[in-house]
Each structure stands twice: as structure tokens, then as C-alpha cells.
Amino acid sequence: MMRLAVRTLRFRKGGFVATFVAVVFGTAIVMACGGLMETGIRSNVNPERLAGAPIVVTGKQSHLRPGAEDATALPERVGVPTELVAKIRSVEGVSAAIGDLTFPASMVRAKGLTVAEGHNWSSAALAPYHLASGRAPTAGQVVTTAPGTGVGDRVTFVIDGSPETFTVSGIARGPAGHAFFSDRQAAQLAGNPARFADVGVLVAPGTDVDAVKDRIKALDGGITVQTGIDRGLAEHPGTESQRIALISIAGSFGGIAAMTMMFVVASTLALSAQHREREFALLRGIGTTPGQVRRMILGESLLVSIPAVLVGVVPGVFLGRFLFDELGSHGVASPVIEFSQGMIPFAAGAGAAVLAAIGAALIAARKSAKIRPVEALMEASLQRKWFGWVRLLFGLLFLGGGLALLIVTAAVMTGPLAGATAGPSVLCWAIGVALLGPFWTKAVLAIWRWPVQLLTRVNGRLAIRNVTARSVAMSAAVMPVMLAVGISTANLYMQTTQVHAASEAFTRDLRADSVLVSEAGMSPALVDQVRAVPGVASASAFVRSTGVIDEPRNAPFDEDGAPLLGVDAQGKDGTAPVRLTGGSLAGLTGSTVALPEYVAGKMQRGVGSEITMTLGDGASVTLRVVATFAAERGYESIILPAELVAAHTTDGLTKQILVRSTPGADARPGLAKLAAAHPGVQVADRDTLVAANAEDLQTQAWVNYMLVGMLIAYTAVSVVNTLVSTTLRRRREFALQRLTGSTRAQVLRMLTTESTLVTLTGVTLGTLVALACLLPFSATVSTSAIPTGPLWIFGAIIGAAALLTFASTLVPATAALRHSPTQHTHTD
Amino acid sequence: MRRAQEAAAGSEYSVVLQDVRRVYGRGGNAVTALNGISMSFARGTFTAVMGPSGSGKSTFLHCAAGLDRPTSGSVSIDGQPLAGLSERRLTELRRDRIGFVFQSFNLLPALTVWQNVCLPQELDGRRPNRAAVRAVLDRVGLGDRHKRRPGELSGGQQQRVAIARALVARPAVIFADEPTGALDTQTAADVLELLREPVRTQGQTVVMVTHDPVAASYADQVVFLADGVLAGSLIAPTAEEVADRMTHLGARSTLRAVAR
Numbered sequence A: 001m002m003r004l005a006v007r008t009l010r011f012r013k014g015g016f017v018a019t020f021v022a023v024v025f026g027t028a029i030v031m032a033c034g035g036l037m038e039t040g041i042r043s044n045v046n047p048e049r050l051a052g053a054p055i056v057v058t059g060k061q062s063h064l065r066p067g068a069e070d071a072t073a074l075p076e077r078v079g080v081p082t083e084l085v086a087k088i089r090s091v092e093g094v095s096a097a098i099g100d101l102t103f104p105a106s107m108v109r110a111k112g113l114t115v116a117e118g119h120n121w122s123s124a125a126l127a128p129y130h131l132a133s134g135r136a137p138t139a140g141q142v143v144t145t146a147p148g149t150g151v152g153d154r155v156t157f158v159i160d161g162s163p164e165t166f167t168v169s170g171i172a173r174g175p176a177g178h179a180f181f182s183d184r185q186a187a188q189l190a191g192n193p194a195r196f197a198d199v200g201v202l203v204a205p206g207t208d209v210d211a212v213k214d215r216i217k218a219l220d221g222g223i224t225v226q227t228g229i230d231r232g233l234a235e236h237p238g239t240e241s242q243r244i245a246l247i248s249i250a251g252s253f254g255g256i257a258a259m260t261m262m263f264v265v266a267s268t269l270a271l272s273a274q275h276r277e278r279e280f281a282l283l284r285g286i287g288t289t290p291g292q293v294r295r296m297i298l299g300e301s302l303l304v305s306i307p308a309v310l311v312g313v314v315p316g317v318f319l320g321r322f323l324f325d326e327l328g329s330h331g332v333a334s335p336v337i338e339f340s341q342g343m344i345p346f347a348a349g350a351g352a353a354v355l356a357a358i359g360a361a362l363i364a365a366r367k368s369a370k371i372r373p374v375e376a377l378m379e380a381s382l383q384r385k386w387f388g389w390v391r392l393l394f395g396l397l398f399l400g401g402g403l404a405l406l407i408v409t410a411a412v413m414t415g416p417l418a419g420a421t422a423g424p425s426v427l428c429w430a431i432g433v434a435l436l437g438p439f440w441t442k443a444v445l446a447i448w449r450w451p452v453q454l455l456t457r458v459n460g461r462l463a464i465r466n467v468t469a470r471s472v473a474m475s476a477a478v479m480p481v482m483l484a485v486g487i488s489t490a491n492l493y494m495q496t497t498q499v500h501a502a503s504e505a506f507t508r509d510l511r512a513d514s515v516l517v518s519e520a521g522m523s524p525a526l527v528d529q530v531r532a533v534p535g536v537a538s539a540s541a542f543v544r545s546t547g548v549i550d551e552p553r554n555a556p557f558d559e560d561g562a563p564l565l566g567v568d569a570q571g572k573d574g575t576a577p578v579r580l581t582g583g584s585l586a587g588l589t590g591s592t593v594a595l596p597e598y599v600a601g602k603m604q605r606g607v608g609s610e611i612t613m614t615l616g617d618g619a620s621v622t623l624r625v626v627a628t629f630a631a632e633r634g635y636e637s638i639i640l641p642a643e644l645v646a647a648h649t650t651d652g653l654t655k656q657i658l659v660r661s662t663p664g665a666d667a668r669p670g671l672a673k674l675a676a677a678h679p680g681v682q683v684a685d686r687d688t689l690v691a692a693n694a695e696d697l698q699t700q701a702w703v704n705y706m707l708v709g710m711l712i713a714y715t716a717v718s719v720v721n722t723l724v725s726t727t728l729r730r731r732r733e734f735a736l737q738r739l740t741g742s743t744r745a746q747v748l749r750m751l752t753t754e755s756t757l758v759t760l761t762g763v764t765l766g767t768l769v770a771l772a773c774l775l776p777f778s779a780t781v782s783t784s785a786i787p788t789g790p791l792w793i794f795g796a797i798i799g800a801a802a803l804l805t806f807a808s809t810l811v812p813a814t815a816a817l818r819h820s821p822t823q824h825t826h827t828d
Numbered sequence B: 001m002r003r004a005q006e007a008a009a010g011s012e013y014s015v016v017l018q019d020v021r022r023v024y025g026r027g028g029n030a031v032t033a034l035n036g037i038s039m040s041f042a043r044g045t046f047t048a049v050m051g052p053s054g055s056g057k058s059t060f061l062h063c064a065a066g067l068d069r070p071t072s073g074s075v076s077i078d079g080q081p082l083a084g085l086s087e088r089r090l091t092e093l094r095r096d097r098i099g100f101v102f103q104s105f106n107l108l109p110a111l112t113v114w115q116n117v118c119l120p121q122e123l124d125g126r127r128p129n130r131a132a133v134r135a136v137l138d139r140v141g142l143g144d145r146h147k148r149r150p151g152e153l154s155g156g157q158q159q160r161v162a163i164a165r166a167l168v169a170r171p172a173v174i175f176a177d178e179p180t181g182a183l184d185t186q187t188a189a190d191v192l193e194l195l196r197e198p199v200r201t202q203g204q205t206v207v208m209v210t211h212d213p214v215a216a217s218y219a220d221q222v223v224f225l226a227d228g229v230l231a232g233s234l235i236a237p238t239a240e241e242v243a244d245r246m247t248h249l250g251a252r253s254t255l256r257a258v259a260r
Helices: A002-011 A013-044 A082-090 A121-124 A185-187 A211-217 A227-233 A238-277 A277-287 A290-328 A341-370 A373-377 A389-411 A417-435 A439-456 A458-469 A471-509 A524-532 A596-601 A640-646 A668-677 A686-729 A730-740 A745-780 A791-816 B057-064 B087-097 B113-123 B130-140 B155-168 B186-203 B237-247 B250-254
Strands: A055-059 A094-099 A101-106 A106-109 A113-115 A118-119 A132-135 A139-146 A156-159 A161-173 A178-181 A198-203 A223-227 A514-522 A536-551 A561-565 A578-582 A592-596 A610-614 A622-629 A638-641 A654-661 A680-687 B015-026 B029-041 B048-050 B073-076 B099-102 B173-177 B205-210 B221-226 B229-235
Touching: A002 A013, A002 A290, A002 B113, A013 A290, A013 A341, A013 A686, A055 A227, A082 A198, A094 A118, A094 A121, A106 A514, A113 A514, A118 A185, A118 A596, A121 A178, A121 A185, A139 A211, A178 A185, A198 A211, A211 A578, A227 A373, A227 B099, A238 A277, A238 A290, A238 A341, A238 A417, A238 A471, A238 A686, A277 A290, A277 A373, A277 B237, A290 A341, A290 A686, A290 B087, A389 A417, A389 A745, A389 B029, A417 A439, A417 A471, A417 A536, A417 A745, A439 A458, A439 A471, A439 A745, A458 A471, A458 A745, A458 B029, A471 A686, A471 A745, A471 A791, A514 A524, A514 A668, A514 A686, A524 A536, A524 A654, A524 A668, A536 A640, A561 A640, A592 A596, A592 A610, A596 A622, A610 A791, A622 A638, A638 A640, A668 A680, A680 A686, A686 A791, A730 A745, A730 A791, A745 A791, B015 B057, B015 B205, B029 B057, B029 B073, B029 B205, B029 B229, B048 B057, B048 B186, B057 B173, B057 B205, B087 B099, B099 B155, B113 B130, B113 B155, B130 B155, B155 B173, B155 B186, B173 B186, B186 B205, B221 B237, B229 B237
Parallel strands: A118 A178, A139 A161, A561 A638, A592 A622, B048 B205, B048 B221, B099 B173, B173 B205
Antiparallel strands: A055 A198, A055 A223, A094 A198, A101 A118, A106 A113, A106 A156, A132 A161, A139 A178, A156 A161, A514 A654, A514 A680, A536 A561, A536 A610, A536 A654, A578 A622, A592 A638, A610 A622, B015 B029, B015 B073, B221 B229
16 A cells, blocks of 8 residues: 555645645744753753852752742742851862852943942852952952953942942953952952852862762752753853743643644645545545555655655754744843753654644545445535534534633633633634534625625625535635634734733833833932932832742742832832722831732731741741732732842842822932932833833733744645645636636636635634633733734734635636636546 | 455356345435346356436446445345445455446556556555566557556546456456447447457456447347336347337337337
8 A cells, every 4th residue: 555655646746735844844843842842941051150160059949838839939049058168068078168159240331331240259269260460359459350451450340339449450261241359348248148149069089979969968958959061050040930931932832833733734634635535436446445545545644744754854953943042032031041952852843743644644534435436436426524423522522622711711810820721722712613614614604695795796696606515615715714813813912912901000000200220239328319309209219029928828829929029118109009908108118018908818917917928039037017009910919128129139239219200390300410420320211111011021922923923824834725726626617617608707706706705704713713712811811801902913814814815716726717618528 | 355266156147136226315305226126147248238317227337346335135246245244345355356447537547557457456465467467458459558647548548448457357247337438439349349358258247337239239138227127138139129129118118110
């Protein structure tokens, strides 16, 4: 049978082109996603500053809430307590243990502020840095890596918001962006001198590094010990949460791509099998058993897909790297991580493609193998019976799944979480509709018949009769259109609705008119100075982080943690983005907290009670509740004093000060003057704040656009293939039409009407599927059930669908009509 | 299933039909194509089945060859009843014992003439005897064209290839459905000779459906079908006798000869 399959393929190359293309793209996409996933799982960052130390000890960047199953990733650097260094030094095999103090130190240059890290000089041995000129620093001196500075120069650093001047005592050769101060001075400058950012451990040559590593690990449960390539992660503590994001994006994108590939390959194979019905009937007639027919179809499918997989590997490699670079430049993936794509993504892509091909072939072969020889040889057979109990069962199952997800989205999910169930629900609905395609197609056609019939006359009538009688074939053309329109509309509008809702939530509660920002940080003294500026009604520092509520245990936040907002104590007219419902923020100092009303109610902790939290860097604090406020469900944050939050971030800096002007006054000139006096401080107004927030949200939207784009390109292959091959098959029918009196133009007009009907039906079904997903999503995420977003997106989708449909039908038809109608006697 | 060259012992009839009925559709739409046909075809005979359009000739042939299952009644090929066989066993039996020549679309367009002729044996898992295949192709007059594809052959040439395919496997019986329908008179005569020759020389059984009285005159006996039932037979008739009988079949039996 393989020989027969080979000969058939050689003869019928054209019929398998669509399958080939679909498998090539599918393999490439799944491979690329596999590479992204592998990159996320490995998270290889080359150590630079710590390369000289074979073992690096850091704090554990995750916190397990008591009673929870999964740990929460901590976004701020946890660090290693200084007392532990002596213990590490005494571990057998360790020759030296050097603590590394890290703090933000921005250098003031002629062109502005360069953000850099300051360290204690003894940690320079870890890279190791070599002095190119000069000596080690003493008090008041600094060793820099920056080009353009010379020994003896006076440079100004902004540390913790205040500028200080140092003399350069030496220049070091090594990774740029770091400055070294004397050990004692570094301890004074660092925000938290009791904790080292990390500890580099040196061992005597020849020692078993892994054994030493295990001994150090046994010292304390709160530390992480890294060797080899993992040491790089110690230099970039924020990578943990980005890593999880990368893995989940790659996983979901790859999964959807694999499923879509199976759908497309199944439909292209089924279509080509349908068109070869007579051939299969002949084969059965001259003595091919059903099993042999099945093996032949399977053989053909493998012969097409295996070369396609090999071809698809090439773009897969490039696509993976391209996607990673794009994600990195948009801030979704951490750009310091190395991209790796080994054998596993290749195997995953190839495996998925081959499985899709086999599964599709078996499905297509089921019908073909059972053909009765005589049935197919009869001329008058109009269309196959499409209905089967298995198909009905699966169709109902998928529709039921979509309905279940709809209910969950509407009733259970809150806020941004709704996307997790709304996204898959589109696929469930789409597959459910596709499996029962002819039924839905006939139903929708019944509606669209009348307006179309009114507008067109003879050609319209013939077109409508054609599509009604051939509803199975028409459904095969409508389904890919429905899939493309449904998925793209749902995804794009989910995105715009989400962005709009988040932006609304932000804007509604934003009560600042201006904001001062500085990457280098601002001191508390500056906040007081801002309050003194004429026209300013109130000012507050503004810091963000993430934390975990440990006590009570029923806090309604999941393993991603609770967003924290740090603001200063303020009265009712303050700048804090909250609408108070109880208590007052005037007492927000020291160890106090303000909770969203819903959270306070759930935990049964009102004003005056206490809760225990773990802050972003792992520190545990007991806080007294001083106020409750109203917040959008799904967008709740916890409010703490700004100094408390800032003290427990990696940088320990206040990077934003929110300012509210008195009504009618303009504080901006005064603020601008104040900002000019402090290097690195800039003033931005309310609109800039809103725009900056929107831009952050847009970054995440970008990932979605990428996904939608690829899926549409993919289903477009299916649309084109179905329509082109169906149209070409109908050559004899067109010839007959012309012989009975139609002109070429009339045949084309009839086809135009048919295409209009296909487009209308596909768009209608696709929009219904999308609405089934969008309405509950929108009701949950924002205040109204109507999704928000520009209408031109929908217009573009419909336009693209129409263009594809018309082009795929009319172009081959025009080519087929070029010949004289009497030329068609026996065809195949 | 390995082929036994000897036929099932003792049966002198290649094909036996007993009270075969074939009904299409259900209820009010039911169409009775065959209404109780009982017939036997002896080994080594050339039979023509004739009748006007709609008499059920093609249906009769399909049921007799195992391509279609009758609604009731039984069919036996070489003593083997077709009734209880699974689709797979039936197919293997067909492959082994029956050769079929369709009216059109006989050949797989993807295969060459040679590959088309060898196909049934390949499906059976046997290696075809090259000399035998070449001999058969020479006999049908296409020995030099065996590398061509069906698309490059005329209708008559395609028909001859189909006959070659039916002959080379030496089946128990060959069924032919209007084999000369689309051919000019000379080619038709060639094809009919090709069908008659193995009957004489090798004891082949051939059953041919036709509406052409000239073609029917090549046969040993002609059986008439009208409205789904047998309507008589003729032994070694001439073309004129056949034509005359055709004019008076079934509902036409009231026709009188019209004077010219």
C-alpha cells in the first residue's frame, strides 16, 4: 500500500499542498513555543559580577503562606543575613566567604543620571575585578568602572535620594555599571546593612563543589545555594516572576497552536479524501479491503507530513529566537536570560505534527474506507451524509464545555482573572459549532436567504439553491471562516476591554494632578519640600511591591500574592488612590495597614484589628488596620505606609511622589523649580501618568496580538484550500450552466452571491461564538456587559474574511471558465 | 487468503442467484430495481444480459458480482454464498474470483497501464508474473504502451486495459458493464473478441450487460430483463432476433411491427 500511496502523491501533488503548508507552519510554531518554554524553565543567565565564585548563596526568593500549597514568588531581593557568613566560612572545604552589599548608586554625569549599583570593595574579588589604575577606596573615595573618568576626579552619586560627592581612587576593569566603596562606607550607604545581597564562596582548588554546596544548604532553610549557570540568577532577582510568565505564555500559545494544527490538517485531508471518492470507490470495487484503504490514506498523510516537519524545523529555530527577542523588548520576558532551544522543543514540534497527521488521516479514512463501490459510482450522488452519533456526542460535549466556562467566567471569576476561562471558552464554542457545522450553517442560511434573495435575482436564486442543497460542502467552507473570525474577534476585544477596564480602574481612583519621578530615588526630605511648594494641597510618596497575608489564613489572594501600595499618612483630601469607607489614613505610619473593604470583610478584620504579612523581601510584620476603602473587585491592593514598603524593596527607594494641587492653583512652576534643583528628578502631569499606565497594559496586549495573528494566518490556509479545491471541482457544473445559457459573467455573479452567503454565514457564526465568550468576560472585568474597543477592528476582521473568501472562489473560477464549456467530458 | 486454482469441487455453475430482490429507498419512495431474480451461469459460457433502460441491468450485475448486497435472496460465486461474509472477506473473495469491467472510469489515474493491470494481484500480496502480464497486454494490443497513464489513452484503449486487468488474474467469472458503450464499431468488435476468446480457450465465464443487439450477438446466450424480472432468453441469437425481442419486452409487448 505504501507504493500505491507514493504513486498517488506523485500524481496528485497539488491536492496535498495545503496539508504540507499547514504542517510546516504548525511544526514551526510548536517548536518555537517549546523553545520559549525551555528558555523559561532553564532561565540561563550568565554570571558576570559573580563569575569568580564557584558557589553563590542568596536568599530564598519565595514564601510559602501557611496553609497554602504553592509558594509565592517574592519580587524583591531577600538577601542573606550577615551572621550567616561566619557559619558559611566555617563549612568544610570553604576557603573564603565574601559578603556582597548592593545598593542603588546613580552617577551624575553631564548628560544626566546613569543608574548603577554600589558595592563594598571586598566584593570586587568575586568577579573578579582588576584595578586598571589607582588604589582601593577608603572613606570618601570610590572605584568606578565607568569610561571617561580618571583617577582623582570628583564624581557625584545620588544615593537614597541625596547627592554625595566622592573622589575616584581607582578604575576597575570588569562588567560595567558598578561602583565600589570602602567596606565601612558601603555599610553606611546601604539601605539594609544587616543583609548581604549575596555571598560568594571560594573553595580550594580540587574540592568537590557539589559536596560543599550540600553542606552549605544544610545550614539554613532560608537560603538558596547556586553553582554553575544558575549563579547568574543571583545577579537579577526579578527574573523569577518573569520566568513563570514566559513559561505560561509559551505553554498556552503552543497548546492552542497544536490544536489548531490538528483542526486544519484534519480538514485539508478530509477535503482531499472527499474529492477522491470515485477513486476510492474504484479501489474498493477492484478488491481493496477497507483496512488497505485506511493504510493507504495513512501512508499518504505520513509521506506528506514527515518532509513537512523537516522543512518546518528551519523556520521553527528562527521563529523561537524572534519571539523571544520581541517578548524581551516588550518587557514580558527578562532580556538577560539566554535563549535556548534544544532537542526537546524539536521533538515536541515534530511529535505534535506527526500525531496531528496520523489522527487526521484516521478520521478522514473512516469514511473513505467504508465506501460502497456502487454508491460512489452513481452520477447523481449529491452529498455525503455528515451526521454521526460520535460527531453529535463530541459536538454537544464541546458546546457543554463552552457553556460551563461561560458560567464560570460570569459567576466565579473576578477582574483580570476572567481571561483564564474566557480564552479557552472561545475554542470550546468554536469546535462545538464546527463539529455540528452543517446544522448551524443551514440555520444561519435560513436567516440570510431572504435579504440576499431580495437583492439579487436569477443568479441569487441559483446560488441560494446551490448552497442549500450542498449544505455539507458549504459548511466545510464556512467553518474555517467561523473559526478565524471567532477567535480573532474574541481575543482582540478581550484585550481592548481588559485594557480599558484596567485603565478606567486606575483613572477613577487617581487623585493626583502631578507626579515627581526619579529613577535614582528621592529622599523623605524632598516630600516635605514638595508640600511647602505654593499651590500644593498634599503630597505623598508612592511605592509599589507585592506581599502575602499570612494571618488570617483565609485572605482572598492567590499564590501570585497581594499588590502593595505604599503612601504617606494623609487626610481625606490626600493623593492616595482610594475611596475610604472606614477609619482614616491620617494614622498610616509605623506598622499600620489599610485594607480593601471586601478583603477586610472576608478576613473579618475591621479597623483596629491586626494582621500578619510577609513583605516583598520576605520580612514578616504585624500590622494594625487603620482604615478600609472601596476597590474594584479583581483590582484590589493593600495600602501600607510608604517608608515601610520602600524599606523592603530591592532598591529601597521612593521613585514617585504624587502631588495634588489646591483647586484653581497651578503648582507646576514651583514643582519644576524644585525638580531642577535635584539631579534626576522630573515632573509629569496626570495625563502622563495615565498614559504610562496604559502603555504597561498595552505591552501585555502585544503578546495577544501576536497569538491572534498567527492563528488567523493558519486558519486562512484552511479557508483558501477548501474554497479553491471546491471551486475547481465544480468545473463541469459551470460548463453545464454555460451550455444551458448562462454567460461567463452570470456564472461569476452567481459565485459572488455564493461567496457572500459563505462570508455572511461564517461571520455570523464567528461573531456569535465570540460574543458567547466576550459578554460574560466584559461583565466580569468591567462595569458593562458590552465589550469596549474600536469598531474598526471588527470591520477589519470582516473585511479580511470577505477578501479571502471572494478571492479563493473567484480567482480559480475565472481560470476554470476560460476554457470552452464543451471541453469537459471526462474529468478527474 | 491464498487463492486455490481449482474451483470449489463439483459446482458446474460459476454464479447462482436465488430470488434476489433489491429495493432502494424506504416507504413511499421505495424503488424496486430487482424483483425476485433466480438465475445460474454455467462455467465456460458467455452470457449477455439485455434490457431497456431502467430494467435493472446494472443493479443485477452489481449484486451478482458482490459489489452490492441484495435486500433479500442469495448469491453464490463458485459455490461460496456471499451472504454472511464480512466486508473484508467479501472484498478478498471478489479480488480472487471476480473480474469487473466498468462502463467508464476503470483505471486509477495515478498509475501507469502496467501498474493498473497488476493492481489486484499486488493488493493480494502476490508478485505478478511479468511474462503473463506482458502476454495479456500484447493480447489486448497495448504491449507497447504499458508505461502510459490513463489520461494519455483514448476511451477504447482504457477499456482494453480494464479487460487486461480482468483477464490477467484468471478469475472464475468476468462481469462487464456495457463495455462497448462509448466505443466506435471497430474498437467495439475488438473488445468483444477479447471477451469471447478466453471463454473458448480457457473455459472462462463471462457475463456482460449491454443494450446493443450487435454486442449481444457475440454471446452464447442472451437473457432479457424488464422491470426487474426475467423476461425470456435466447440461445445463440443473431443481432436481428435480439433487436426484435427487445422491441416487445415488458410493457412494449403490445407493440406491433410498424410498416415503413
